[in-house]
Amino acid sequence: MVQTFDVRLCNETHGDYAMNAIETAAAVKLSAKESSLNWYENGTSRIPFQVYTDAQLHQRELEAFFYKSHWCYIGLEAEIPNVGDFKRTAVGERSVVMSRDADGKVNVFENVCAHRGMQFCRERHGNRKEFVCPYHQWSYTLKGDLQGVPFRRGVKQDGKVNGGMPADFKTEDNGLNKLRVATRGGVVFATFDHAMESFEDFVGETVLAYFDRMFDGRTLKILGYNRQRIPGNWKLMQENIKDPYHPGLLHTWFVTFGLWRADNKSELKMDKHFRHAAMISTRGNAQAANEVSKVSSFKETMKLHDARFLDIVPEAWWNGPTAVMTTLFPSVILQQQVNSVSTRHIQPRGNGEFDFVWTHFGYEDDTPEMTERRLRQSNLFGPAGFVSADDGEVIELSQKGFEQKPSHRALAELGGRDVGDTDHMVTETLIRGMYAYWRKVMNE
Numbered sequence: 536m537v538q539t540f541d542v543r544l545c546n547e548t549h550g551d552y553a554m555n556a557i558e559t560a561a562a563v564k565l566s567a568k569e570s571s572l573n574w575y576e577n578g579t580s581r582i583p584f585q586v587y588t589d590a591q592l593h594q595r596e597l598e599a600f601f602y603k604s605h606w607c608y609i610g611l612e613a614e615i616p617n618v619g620d621f622k623r624t625a626v627g628e629r630s631v632v633m634s635r636d637a638d639g640k641v642n643v644f645e646n647v648c649a650h651r652g653m654q655f656c657r658e659r660h661g662n663r664k665e666f667v668c669p670y671h672q673w674s675y676t677l678k679g680d681l682q683g684v685p686f687r688r689g690v691k692q693d694g695k696v697n698g699g700m701p702a703d704f705k706t707e708d709n710g711l712n713k714l715r716v717a718t719r720g721g722v723v724f725a726t727f728d729h730a731m732e733s734f735e736d737f738v739g740e741t742v743l744a745y746f747d748r749m750f751d752g753r754t755l756k757i758l759g760y761n762r763q764r765i766p767g768n769w770k771l772m773q774e775n776i777k778d779p780y781h782p783g784l785l786h787t788w789f790v791t792f793g794l795w796r797a798d799n800k801s802e803l804k805m806d807k808h809f810r811h812a813a814m815i816s817t818r819g820n821a822q823a824a825n826e827v828s829k830v831s832s833f834k835e836t837m838k839l840h841d842a843r844f845l846d847i848v849p850e851a852w853w854n855g856p857t858a859v860m861t862t863l864f865p866s867v868i869l870q871q872q873v874n875s876v877s878t879r880h881i882q883p884r885g886n887g888e889f890d891f892v893w894t895h896f897g898y899e900d901d902t903p904e905m906t907e908r909r910l911r912q913s914n915l916f917g918p919a920g921f922v923s924a925d926d927g928e929v930i931e932l933s934q935k936g937f938e939q940k941p942s943h944r945a946l947a948e949l950g951g952r953d954v955g956d957t958d959h960m961v962t963e964t965l966i967r968g969m970y971a972y973w974r975k976v977m978n979e
């Protein structure tokens with residue numbers, strides 16, 4: 536059934552948009568259509584649990600969001616500084632390899648041998664002159680072109696040639712599946728969709744400004760990785776970072792040590808499709824934390840054994856905000872929390888699980904003290920982090936709730952039922968925006 540969709544789109548410069556959106560009660564409503572899901576008032580303020588539990592919807596999401604029309608995160612150029620360096624990663628559920636060729640160019644190709652389909656690359660990182668598939672030793676260049684096929688011309692026996700590939704077999708037609716690659720500020724994105732709009736158009740100028748703030752051309756320095764497998768739907772991770780309601784409530788640590796509070800000066804900004812967002816917060820208001828939070832988890836007496844975790848040194852490139860969390864839909868979260876900077880890569884594994892890969896980095900011009908500081912502050916994040924361990928657990932338990940009652944729905948009505956940028960954090964508008972986009976693309 537063809538649908539019409541009348542979600543209000545904000546323009547990239549925003550202006551009065553947030554006010555207008557709040558005044559416009561019908562800002563996010565799909566016109567009457569047949570969806571297999573039950574959306575309250577045909578909007579996105581109540582999210583059917585089925586979007587997290589339905590395996591068929593998940594397959595459609597992979598096709599619609601990860602395998603076409605979207606630039607997906609691959610990694611940082613600093614992970615493969617030299618010719619022949621490579622990294623194995625994933626786009627959605629498809630394994631891919633990023634490699635640097637002899638011309639210094641970054642290539643991304645699918646980790647599926649052109650012969651009989653084996654995932655030929657097993658190491659996560661390494662350096663190669665070429666890629667050789669172990670099964671029958673077909674070999675590929677660093678660009679993903681097929682260069683060698685054993686016994687291509689057959690074997691000479693008793694004066695005649697036996698076997699070999701057909702005479703019309705061409706190596707040029709049998710390379711690896713190459714993705715289109717975009718790099719900006721040292722970050723690598725790729726897409727299977729060769730007709731994609733540019734990366735810059737995909738992100739949109741509002742969110743691109745926050746991307747460029749963190750990736751401003753300085754060479755990046757890799758500090759390390761965290762990996763976790765979270766038993767929940769991949770969209771919950773996007774939602775978690777589009778949800779400024781929870782940090783001051785779930786993460787006691789944040790509140791106690793003043794890193795994130797509901798009264799921080801803050802803004803939420805989206806691209807014109809509502810798929811990407813930046814959550815921008817500036818620490819430093821004077822009220823005592825417990826006056827604002829009034830949350831049961833707040834513990835005034837909690838003390839750090841090592842105060843260096845909070846040895847925060849403002850940096851010029853922050854240009855004000857002390858924390859900016861950027862969600863690029865569907866595949867990555869870009870994190871700045873004071874001096875800790877990282878990318879967080881979402882790699883789905885079926886509808887009920889995803890891998891979450893954190894790359895902690897710094898900048899080449901960091902002093903050794905700043906590198907140490909970034910590493911210490913990275914203890915906030917990752918599977919065992921003081922903050923992010925909480926997120927993994929609530930995502931797992933949310934998925935459990937959905938599975939036990941798939942006909943029910945989640946409520947995302949904080950701040951109203953509309954979608955628009957705001958200058959405060961007490962809203963779930965970014966989640967409503969993400970599902971407005973999801974509904975449009977999924978036709979659901």
Ligand code: FES
Pocket residue numbers: 648649650651652653655668669670671672673
């Ligand atoms: Fe790769 Fe045969 S499957 S060489």
Ligand code: FE2
Pocket residue numbers: 775781782786922923926
């Ligand atoms: Fe969180």
